[in-house]
Amino acid sequence: MASEYTQKLHPGSTFPEITVSVRGGGSKTLGKPENGHDWQLVVVYRGRHCPLCTKYLNQLQTFKEDLAKTGVDVIAVSGDSEAQLQEHMSRLEVDFPLGFGLTIEQMKTLGTYISDPRSEQETDHPFAEPALYVVNEEGTIQVIDISNNPFVRPELQALVNGLAWIRNPDNNYPIRGMHK
16 A cells, blocks of 8 residues: 555666756756756755755755766755745755755655645645755666655765765766666
């Protein structure tokens, strides 16, 4: 029964084409690196109501340069409205793109776990629990991490170090988790 309510993406599969509105206007397609990079780190976060997400995004900013040195672009997205994201900006110190308005259908396509708010004080819409995808130059999922709660997320220093190691051609490191 429980397996019927969520569809998970798999390492080595093509990252789905999902376009979101971004802070400052316009839109971006998740998994499409920019700024001269050929990989992209896509971070799905719960929203402004989550202090752990705020901390994680601010910490991610401190690793943006290290990720850029290995050719990895960064984008983060949530189901928050534009107004909620604007309010959240008072607690965020980031300059990477922030997407908003992720729909429930898009959350399902990404394979995230989706939660209902505990109260109207928390937020006013269902939201995605944390997820992280590293999409390579072929549009394929190289690294994936999907959590069902805000307390379990990849430690960013380990992730950055690992991506640098994976991207080093001398290591010839394949996509892991491909056994069927």
